[in-house]
Amino acid sequence: YHVLAVETSNESEYIKPAQVYPKPSSTAVFIAWELKEDSTCKPGMEAAKCAKEFSAIKTLNVYTGVRGKDSTNNPLKFKAWGVSPVVNGFALLGESSKFVPVSPDRIANVAHVSEGGVNLIVKGSQGEVVEMLFITPKAGVVASKCTVDASLKCNIQVTAATIATTAVPVSPSTNLAPPSATRVLTKDLRTSAKPAPPSRATDLDAPATLTAPSGFAARVAPGPPVV
DSSP states (O other): OEEEEESOOOTTOEEOGGGSSSOOOTTOOEEEEEOOSSOSOOTTOOGGGTOEEESSSSOEEOOOOOOOSOTTSSOOOEEEEEEEEOBTTBEEEEOTTSSSOOOTTTEEEEEEOTTSEEEEEEEOSTTOEEEEEEEETTTEEEEEEEEOOTTSEEEEEEETTTSOTTSOOOOGGGOOOOTTOSSOSOGGGOOSSOOOOOSSTTTTTSOOOOOSTTOOBTTBOOOOOOO
16 A cells, blocks of 8 residues: 555544555554655664554554645645555565555565565566565564566565574564454464454465555455555
């Protein structure tokens, strides 16, 4: 998903996942990060320092403020966010150097690995190096690259096994785990609460195929960006 807010005057203006389209599962948990010229998320950062949980109980503040009466010298005020589902503690942030970080023009397929992780098939020009950012349950923000081959595609996979142990850890107190997750993120983050049953048969376990900019996760059906 992409969320765009323009000239919102109420400092208490919040939205919930139920207000985006296509409407996700009521138990879906996302992360939201502001899209800026200088990316807010960088490799090695703790997830909570650059992204926020976006769920039924963690709403997103979309206040932007409004420009003054003299619109000539006051540019339009707006903010944009990328919104990505969290599955088994992993979330795809995409290309930090681009205003639209996740696009079907770049990503041919995305699937969540059963043991925890994300697998991408990306498209590009032969010899091009493509770097993607991810949020992970134990290492915060990580980057992974691949070089496009003669098929004009390459593969990027980020799993618990491929993440360096020297990466910056994420404190369990700031972890972006869903409050009623259908499964725990890692062995180290188990809770005593009984997991809720999946909301549908494909929830979390089925691989997902990206067919539109906003629909690239197992929980969410494909659809257009949200404005």
